[in-house]
Each structure stands twice: as C-alpha cells, then as structure tokens.
Amino acid sequence: MTRYPKNMVLLHWLLAFMILGALFGGTVLLEPKANTDPGKLVSLRLHVSLATAILVLMLIRVAVRLRSRTPPAADIGHPVLNRAAPWVHFGLYLLTFAMLGTGIATAIASGLPGILLGPSDAPLPESFDIFTARLAHGIFAKLLILLIAAHIAAALWHQFIRKDALLARMSFGGKE
Numbered sequence: 001m002t003r004y005p006k007n008m009v010l011l012h013w014l015l016a017f018m019i020l021g022a023l024f025g026g027t028v029l030l031e032p033k034a035n036t037d038p039g040k041l042v043s044l045r046l047h048v049s050l051a052t053a054i055l056v057l058m059l060i061r062v063a064v065r066l067r068s069r070t071p072p073a074a075d076i077g078h079p080v081l082n083r084a085a086p087w088v089h090f091g092l093y094l095l096t097f098a099m100l101g102t103g104i105a106t107a108i109a110s111g112l113p114g115i116l117l118g119p120s121d122a123p124l125p126e127s128f129d130i131f132t133a134r135l136a137h138g139i140f141a142k143l144l145i146l147l148i149a150a151h152i153a154a155a156l157w158h159q160f161i162r163k164d165a166l167l168a169r170m171s172f173g174g175k176e
Contacts, residue, residue, distance in 0.1 A: 003170075074164070095147060
C-alpha cells in the first residue's frame with residue numbers, strides 16, 4: 001500500500017480547506033470586528049456552522065483512521081524528524097479538537113447559542129475576551145496555524161527537495 005484510502009484522502013482535503021477557512025474567518029474576519037458591528041453576527045453564524053461541520057467530519061475521520069490501513073510512515077531523511085512526524089500529526093488532531101472544545105465552551109459561556117438561534121437583534125457580549133475559553137481558543141489557533149505551516153513545509157520538502165512523490169500518497173489518482 002503506497003496511498004491512503006480514498007475516503008481518508010477526501011476527509012483530509014475537505015477538512016484541510018474547512019479548517020483553513022475557519023482559521024481565516026476567525027482571525028481575519030471575526031477577531032478585528034467589534035461585537036457591536038451587525039456583520040459580526042453573520043460572520044459568527046458562518047464560523048459556528050463551519051466549526052460544527054468540522055467537528056462532525058473530525059469524528060468521522062478519527063473513526064475511519066482507526067479502522068483503515070495506511071501506508072508506512074514516510075522517511076523524512078533524519079531520525080529525529082522521523083520520530084517527530086507522528087507527534088505533529090497527533091498535534092494537528094489534538095489542536096483541532098482543542099479549538100472545537102474551546103469554541104463550544106466560549107459559545108456556551110457567552111450565551112451565543114441563544115443569540116445565534118434567537119432574534120437577530122439580540123446583542124453580543126461586549127467582548128468575548130472576558131471568557132477564559134476564548135483566550136485559550138486564540139492561543140490554540142496560533143499553535144494550530146504553526147503546526148499546519150510545519151505540515152505544509154514538510155510536504156513541500158518531500159515533494160520538491162527529496163522528490164519522493166509524498167503528495168501522491170494523499171491524492172485521488174492511481175491505486176491505493
């Protein structure tokens with residue numbers, strides 16, 4: 001087996017784009033916008049909807065991953081990096097779930113479900129930063145962005161420096 005199963009490839013790329021979208025939305029669209037801005041409620045609804053879809057797909061991904069055969073670990077070319085790679089992958093899962101958990105905790109603490117599902121004129125809290133879960137959410141977002149950058153850099157290193165066609169393992173072409 002040289003490739004990941006197609007269902008894992010689909011979940012990988014779907015979640016990759018959704019997580020990047022949620023991180024972009026949270027850091028670029030939501031964070032700088034004042035809670036009094038009427039557009040923030042629309043952005044929050046999109047962010048929460050995307051996060052909900054990510055949570056469902058992450059749970060499916062974990063279940064599929066635990067039941068699927070996968071190709072052997074790629075050789076990075078250095079023993080320390082070879083040992084670090086599984087920890088980076090574990091960190092991606094862990095931080096994604098930490099983001100989801102702190103997002104849910106922030107929403108509950110701030111009364112966001114009632115605001116998002118209730119009348120459109122319900123006010124948002126003056127600031128979400130008064131909630132500890134929101135502060136953790138921001139820290140986890142920065143850590144997740146760093147791990148994603150490392151993951152992408154490693155994939156590009158394999159593809160263009162080592163020239164070992166690693167990206168083909170997580171593609172739809174060819175046999176599994």
